[in-house]
Amino acid sequence: MSTERKVTVVTGASQGIGAGIVEAFRRRDYGVVATSRSIKPSDDAEILTVPGDVGDPRTAQRVFSAALERFGRVDTLVNNAGMFMAKPFTAYSQADYEAYVATNVSGFFHMTQRALDVMGKQGRGHVITITTSLVDQPMNSVPAALASLTKGGLNAATRSLAIEYASTGVRVNAVSPGIIKTPMHPPEAHQALAGLHPVGRMGEITDIVDAVLYLDGANFVTGEILHVDGGQAAGHHRI
Template identity: 50%
Template structure:
């Protein structure tokens, strides 16, 4: 094992994933960054501390390659951040079979395969940390944002975070989650930022750097596991 920590970041070519990758590199981590076309996206450049892996993380072979790359290049896996995800908001009766298929593939299978491979490696090391990116809406839905099927899976990620934290605590593996509010990333470039800001008691959109800060805190907090940290301007606190 290298004396430097090695992190895996999915959905790393833009938004939160890109910010996190750059932050981890600046903090001395070695990083394996993944997205469907990360080598051609032009946002990251491979180096001696950064490996880029193209591929759909919902596919088992991509997930296996991401973890194998970390082991072969850097000697192990210390941190996995399950950041890749999509959010489809629409009335419940408007969801299509295609919508559900996309949500399951990216948000569920994209978590499942890479986490399985990462846990198997962490068990060999007797240490490791997993952080799942969910959403504050999973615990506090709001009127005017209909997204029930997206929240079904994101809420499940909050639950599995706690279940895995208990399952693997005795093996030195921690599992936590970060539940963002509306974050100012390219995902929202065409949305009404004024409306999105008003969804938080602290009436602004969050910054990707604030999500990265939460992940860094969790990774440096060895007595914290099974936690869902809300970085949402207070939106999870309830109706205001």
């Protein structure tokens, strides 16, 4: 068990942004605990995988118990797991609502509560949450009120927890992406999705990874909602 190497927990780690974040922290020689429903064992001995549903409190318990047993510490939690489903508000079903709340809100609650308990005792740590710029700049072409309801709550909780923990050595921040080129979006939709950003392109996974790494090293930054969205949050770019 190492008590020197820094350790990151990443949720939603099996593909897309989460997998990119795992790879980036490993390149920085962090130990990584990676979790998702479909996560598979890793060939890298410094990546510990823990399968589970992020909305289930038992998953957070297993993740942090495993992290402490293997590595002896947790320095960073990246709350990346999330769901997105664009629908007119009245078309959402009860099942849609429950899935949104379980993944986006309950997952954040259970993981962050465990992380802050560990980090508060350590006297150091950092929580980063991936939200969405639709919270700040809704678009009628992408009706997603449940994303705003849930991810907007995470932005507010990020600021609240940053203040609550400011004197403990623990920082709390968020990255607020635009539309990122991940397996969630089929290639035939990329051109239309690119046009939803003032800069005229979709984001890349590396754009979000770079923001996460910046915040993780920015020791004087807490309570920040960092928009990585090609200008979406700044306003409309066409009439």
